[in-house]
Amino acid sequence: MAVWDDLVGQERVQEQLAAAARDADALVTAVAEGEQGPDASKMTHAWLFTGPPGSGRATAARAFAAALQCVSPDRALGGIPGCGFCDGCHTALIGTHADVQVIRTDLLSIGVKETRDLVRRAQLSPAVGRWQVIIMEDADRLTEGAGNVLLKAVEEPAPRTVWLLCAPSLEDVLPTIRSRCRHLTLRTPPVAAVADVLIRRDGIEPERAQAAARATQGHIDRARRLATDERARTRRATVLKLPLRVDDVGACLKAAQELIDAAAEDSKQASEETDVKETEDLKAALGAGQGGRMPRGTAGAMKELEEKQKRRKTRTQRDSLDLALSDLTGFYRDVLALQLGSEIAIANGDVRDALDRVAQGSTPERTLRRIEAVVACRGALEANVAPLLAVEAMTMALRAG
Numbered sequence: 498m499a500v501w502d503d504l505v506g507q508e509r510v511q512e513q514l515a516a517a518a519r520d521a522d523a524l525v526t527a528v529a530e531g532e533q534g535p536d537a538s539k540m541t542h543a544w545l546f547t548g549p550p551g552s553g554r555a556t557a558a559r560a561f562a563a564a565l566q567c568v569s570p571d572r573a574l575g576g577i578p579g580c581g582f583c584d585g586c587h588t589a590l591i592g593t594h595a596d597v598q599v600i601r602t603d604l605l606s607i608g609v610k611e612t613r614d615l616v617r618r619a620q621l622s623p624a625v626g627r628w629q630v631i632i633m634e635d636a637d638r639l640t641e642g643a644g645n646v647l648l649k650a651v652e653e654p655a656p657r658t659v660w661l662l663c664a665p666s667l668e669d670v671l672p673t674i675r676s677r678c679r680h681l682t683l684r685t686p687p688v689a690a691v692a693d694v695l696i697r698r699d700g701i702e703p704e705r706a707q708a709a710a711r712a713t714q715g716h717i718d719r720a721r722r723l724a725t726d727e728r729a730r731t732r733r734a735t736v737l738k739l740p741l742r743v744d745d746v747g748a749c750l751k752a753a754q755e756l757i758d759a760a761a762e763d764s765k766q767a768s769e770e771t772d773v774k775e776t777e778d779l780k781a782a783l784g785a786g787q788g789g790r791m792p793r794g795t796a797g798a799m800k801e802l803e804e805k806q807k808r809r810k811t812r813t814q815r816d817s818l819d820l821a822l823s824d825l826t827g828f829y830r831d832v833l834a835l836q837l838g839s840e841i842a843i844a845n846g847d848v849r850d851a852l853d854r855v856a857q858g859s860t861p862e863r864t865l866r867r868i869e870a871v872v873a874c875r876g877a878l879e880a881n882v883a884p885l886l887a888v889e890a891m892t893m894a895l896r897a898g
């Protein structure tokens with residue numbers, strides 16, 4: 498399998514990346530033989546991958562990184578780098594290549610200090626591979642200060658360093674940075690292509706794969722979770738019952754509280770899995786004594802970890818709420834489609850009765866206002882409005898009648 502196989506429905510992007518990988522390969526080979534590289538190269542040192550959540554930005558970046566590290570002998574015979582089998586491709590794809598670093602954050606922002614460390618590393622030559630590749634999956638979370646630190650590295654990159662930045666849209670990245678990157682846009686992959694990859698790669702049975710792909714409207718990761726995780730299915734079923742429940746103020750407030758509680762529970766579960774071990778590890782590293790007594794001068798480090806864990810918890814909670822809001826938007830979009838007499842693209846066919854009831858009990862204008870209420874809630878959460886307040890305002894606006 499070639500490195501591009503996990504990229505779903507992105508033929509255009511794939512062509513561009515393959516062409517760049519070929520030029521990059523020619524460049525490295527020429528330099529190794531003491532020659533000038535090709536004049537007009539499709540290769541460049543900084544790339545920006547944008548596209549809606551779930552379109553596969555990080556997957557595209559990782560595939561490109563693997564193609565850049567490909568050492569398959571077929572390349573010399575005119576084959577395109579990125580065989581998927583050689584040591585370079587394989588280790589880059591599974592995340593163990595010494596010269597491919599993936600920066601993924603579960604925090605809300607990436608700060609100056611971490612970015613400085615990265616930039617320092619980016620000055621080095623590749624240790625074993627052909628390029629030193631740094632993938633930043635959430636370039637939209639760079640603070641302004643961190644962005645300025647990164648800018649210098651992107652402006653004057655070391656000769657063999659490649660930055661692959663990912664973000665939802667161009668507007669999410671500092672203008673100074675994006676103007677120095679080659680920009681690639683991924684599209685929302687077609688539902689059929691997502692279903693196909695779930696069947697082919699994850700071995701999910703066709704009917705379930707198609708239902709999950711439809712319900713998540715081209716979001717690959719969410720589709721996979723829905724198809725494989727019972728908990729995710731239960732969550733979605735609960736959220737999709739909400740539109741029929743909110744018929745008076747009491748019910749609205751209760752539904753809002755339940756959404757918040759569910760998000761808190763998700764975040765608690767996720768943090769229990771990581772926090773305890775992380776804390777134990779740090780204590781051991783700092784030299785905790787018998788009975789957990791910490792040596793002098795380590796309180797700051799412990800406090801720093803606690804802060805980080807707290808920020809991560811907020812992030813997980815927000816992600817979980819975001820998922821619920823996506824499901825609700827999808828529901829009302831279906832309602833609108835039914836009200837306008839278009840059956841084709843119904844995403845949530847499994848709750849058809851509920852869709853019909855809401856569609857018959859309201860007007861398209863009302864449905865549009867409800868969709869706006871969900872969008873407004875998402876905006877409020879991003880602007881750090883207290884979650885319960887934001888969600889209550891939404892459920893009140895979704896009220897029946």
Ligand SMILES: [Zn+2]
Nearest residue numbers: 567580583586
């Ligand atoms: Zn290879």
